[in-house]
Amino acid sequence: MSHTKPATLSDVAMLAGVSQSAVSRTFTPGASVAPATRERVLQAAAQLGYRPNAIARTLTTRRSRIIGVVVSYLQNQFYPVVIEKLSQALQRHGYHVLLFVSDGHETGATVDDKLMDVMQYQVDALVLASVTLSSAIAQGCRAAGVPVVLFNRTAPIDGVHCVSSDNYAGGRLAAQTLLQSGCQRIAYIAGLEDASTQFEREQGFMQQMQEAGVKIFARAQGRYSYEAACEAARELCSKDVRPDGIFAANDHMALAVMDTLRSELGLKVPQDVAVVGFDNVPQSAWPAYGLTTIEQDAEGMVNATVDVLIQAIESASKNELFTSRKITQPVRLIRRTTVKG
Amino acid sequence: MSHTKPATLSDVAMLAGVSQSAVSRTFTPGASVAPATRERVLQAAAQLGYRPNAIARTLTTRRSRIIGVVVSYLQNQFYPVVIEKLSQALQRHGYHVLLFVSDGHETGATVDDKLMDVMQYQVDALVLASVTLSSAIAQGCRAAGVPVVLFNRTAPIDGVHCVSSDNYAGGRLAAQTLLQSGCQRIAYIAGLEDASTQFEREQGFMQQMQEAGVKIFARAQGRYSYEAACEAARELCSKDVRPDGIFAANDHMALAVMDTLRSELGLKVPQDVAVVGFDNVPQSAWPAYGLTTIEQDAEGMVNATVDVLIQAIESASKNELFTSRKITQPVRLIRRTTVKG
DNA sequence: CTGAAAGCGCTTACAG
DNA sequence: CTGAAAGCGCTTACAG
Numbered sequence: 001m002s003h004t005k006p007a008t009l010s011d012v013a014m015l016a017g018v019s020q021s022a023v024s025r026t027f028t029p030g031a032s033v034a035p036a037t038r039e040r041v042l043q044a045a046a047q048l049g050y051r052p053n054a055i056a057r058t059l060t061t062r063r064s065r066i067i068g069v070v071v072s073y074l075q076n077q078f079y080p081v082v083i084e085k086l087s088q089a090l091q092r093h094g095y096h097v098l099l100f101v102s103d104g105h106e107t108g109a110t111v112d113d114k115l116m117d118v119m120q121y122q123v124d125a126l127v128l129a130s131v132t133l134s135s136a137i138a139q140g141c142r143a144a145g146v147p148v149v150l151f152n153r154t155a156p157i158d159g160v161h162c163v164s165s166d167n168y169a170g171g172r173l174a175a176q177t178l179l180q181s182g183c184q185r186i187a188y189i190a191g192l193e194d195a196s197t198q199f200e201r202e203q204g205f206m207q208q209m210q211e212a213g214v215k216i217f218a219r220a221q222g223r224y225s226y227e228a229a230c231e232a233a234r235e236l237c238s239k240d241v242r243p244d245g246i247f248a249a250n251d252h253m254a255l256a257v258m259d260t261l262r263s264e265l266g267l268k269v270p271q272d273v274a275v276v277g278f279d280n281v282p283q284s285a286w287p288a289y290g291l292t293t294i295e296q297d298a299e300g301m302v303n304a305t306v307d308v309l310i311q312a313i314e315s316a317s318k319n320e321l322f323t324s325r326k327i328t329q330p331v332r333l334i335r336r337t338t339v340k341g
Numbered sequence: 342m343s344h345t346k347p348a349t350l351s352d353v354a355m356l357a358g359v360s361q362s363a364v365s366r367t368f369t370p371g372a373s374v375a376p377a378t379r380e381r382v383l384q385a386a387a388q389l390g391y392r393p394n395a396i397a398r399t400l401t402t403r404r405s406r407i408i409g410v411v412v413s414y415l416q417n418q419f420y421p422v423v424i425e426k427l428s429q430a431l432q433r434h435g436y437h438v439l440l441f442v443s444d445g446h447e448t449g450a451t452v453d454d455k456l457m458d459v460m461q462y463q464v465d466a467l468v469l470a471s472v473t474l475s476s477a478i479a480q481g482c483r484a485a486g487v488p489v490v491l492f493n494r495t496a497p498i499d500g501v502h503c504v505s506s507d508n509y510a511g512g513r514l515a516a517q518t519l520l521q522s523g524c525q526r527i528a529y530i531a532g533l534e535d536a537s538t539q540f541e542r543e544q545g546f547m548q549q550m551q552e553a554g555v556k557i558f559a560r561a562q563g564r565y566s567y568e569a570a571c572e573a574a575r576e577l578c579s580k581d582v583r584p585d586g587i588f589a590a591n592d593h594m595a596l597a598v599m600d601t602l603r604s605e606l607g608l609k610v611p612q613d614v615a616v617v618g619f620d621n622v623p624q625s626a627w628p629a630y631g632l633t634t635i636e637q638d639a640e641g642m643v644n645a646t647v648d649v650l651i652q653a654i655e656s657a658s659k660n661e662l663f664t665s666r667k668i669t670q671p672v673r674l675i676r677r678t679t680v681k682g
Numbered sequence: 683c684t685g686a687a688a689g690c691g692c693t694t695a696c697a698g
Numbered sequence: 699c700t701g702a703a704a705g706c707g708c709t710t711a712c713a714g
Contacts, residue, residue, distance in 0.1 A: 056691035397707035
């Protein structure tokens, strides 16, 4: 199965009877080439089926137009949605996505290794979706002039951009929703304890509860996992006196809670227990759940990410200063059927 | 934010007082370097924080260790699962994933454009998950010596590898399951009409029906989409005489069907209508659905893909012949609660 | 085992 | 507007 080597710039130059520079210029938008020259080049290129080699270009320009994206947990539908939107937005801007999925159980060290691995591909920037970054690596990226944006995570690391939702406000909204519906014994199912989203949502939630003068009834760990959330629901609701309202730190867990409540414990939602989630993943809208939830504006977050990315890349290539952005998108309540009223 | 340029091979060589070749060799597994030399190089490298530039290496070796992956529809959980497994398997083999998500509504021409775009990054191979390939592009890849494997799709294109499930057997199994449970009026909800999976599943299904001597009660189009499947369910089940069993060509549609049946039409599954899906996505196991389905062995498909990929890349780089593989993984019935008995 | 040199396919000052 | 030349960071025969 012998294959012919693809045509190169110099093949085209030769055929067209011009210099390499001329060919390069006709493929560089905005470069100055005489119409006649351009014409001959284009023709020769077409004839040879020439395609510029992006790798070679990267080597000389030091811009790969590749963005490294690392993501951790695709079970939670929020991430596939984000990846889809992000990759499409990036494609529209002429960038490509080098994808890494870390399995979530990895230690910081292995994630670091993988990141260094990606860095070898001279990515123009890094976006880390729900992955925390060791400050060592953050340093490394900074030193190498590679912008990094944390997506759906915040971290007080200098030089690292963050885009996330207003988790705090979301937490408040959740508490408010449950409170207003008349719930008396409100429980919280926490996400991964070291995630900023978990922390902020809980903070907002607790703050609102406190202002309403009601104490939290119980707290359980769901670690943002379906199974752990089922277990949490069991733990919370199999006692004599159980919560009548649950705020789960994300939809993925909220769905697990509903499944467990209804099919395992024979409880009705919202009659016996009200449930509020966070994210508004597609399944929340499915009739089997009809989950009342706090929506994260995935589209808005993605757009903000792309904006920051592009600005940061521009600045970095000009070796300019670009102070790190911390962007927060608003959230809103999507009222469906899992809370009374 | 001035950043220092990363150290290069020649920086290391200089510091270590050896030639570039020596440095290159110490970073090439299996190359011959004297222990003492290697030691000095390693030390110098560590001191400078040297990381080989994968892009430069690609340019000389003509192997990027990048695999282009294009996928179309992340709503269907089957794909996130596949991406996760595939990217992890590839990472274990030292490959990286350049991801493209086509929005599914694209015409063949735009997909082709994007593929040419990926090709410019000198990917070592291409895997297309549920995306069909124009034979023009297939030709192009072949000419360029880039192996391509179609994942979960088959196509009679010479030189293109395919890995998919035994959709035909799966279709038969689905019919058999419905038939054995006593269904009399069995309907089929089709996937995208031009997908090989759709065709094969229907073929198997019809064949089994025919052998049992029962005619299909109805057929509707679901196009592998949640919304279209809801519509199909409505169309099928809002008449006076409706099906008592439905085979949906994938789980994503089966879940939509169940949602519509239960919450919109007030029907019970499986008492009023039995449902069988295809894929065994994670949600099928969730208690809200408990969907009886034909499982695709995602893990097995991914492993097969990686195997073929690696063999094909080896052969291609040696300019050897490697006949195109058509691999079919077995499927099995996962019996849950949506079919009686 | 080691080094000098050529080359991978492009871009980019620099002259003209 | 155009071309010759150097260079991006690596690898790989080829001599030694």
